[in-house]
Amino acid sequence: MIDIQGVSKWYGAFQVLNDCALSVRRGEVLVICGPSGSGKSTLLKTVNGLEAFQQGAVTVDGVRLDDPRVDLTRLRSRVGMVFQHFELFPHLTVMQNLTLAQVKVLGRSQAEAQARGLIYLERVGLIDHRDKRPAQLSGGQQQRVAIARALCMDPVVMLFDEPTSSLDPEMVAEVLDVMAGLAADGMTMICVTHEMGFARRVADRVVFMDEGRILDDAPAKVFFAEGGVRSPRADAFLNRLL
């Protein structure tokens, strides 16, 4: 579903991604972890063409991102992205947040978009909140709306960038539960997260990044195994978290 080959990126003289390669199969759940500043967000954003890079190639569902014929807006609509700060439109209701891009980008009718919106609001347990504005919801609820909004676009893959990092602790589980449900239903997912309990339970594979490089790429079972085969830096990182 996703294939990243030899991707390198520089900001001036600073190399933020160093020869990164990784692939994600359909239905696979990949967790990316690593210290702050290691390039996780930058790598994730290369997948939907939000970050340009100087070397390498990224293919999403058979489409090469550097193909000049690629319609990036269209491609992005098929890659769901959920960020740390739930970027809902504050002046729109929950339902309007869900229908806007469906109508504008996918050309669905309002009725069709709303029907789809209801399905995913039900899915994230927020059907009764459809007429509220984001500010009337808790952080966890807002993040679940952001997930529902992404799902409305029929994504082929969902990207999560620390979706629970800015939430109060009691709201983390409700968001991780929605993500685990998606994974169980076979969604292809890349999740940047420090929630190692989630990674252990839900991820098929774990990638560890440091200083722009992928140092580890292993099945979750192997990565988390007692005395598992990990890079020394991943070891140190895990020991600090646990």
Ligand code: ADP
């Ligand atoms: P992570 O998500 O792992 O915390 P990021 O991908 O956000 O890391 O950032 C990786 C590195 O790139 C950091 O050192 C950050 O300061 C640097 N960086 C990110 N964006 C820019 C930018 N626009 N210009 C210069 N440096 C940047």
Ligand code: MG
């Ligand atoms: Mg980041």
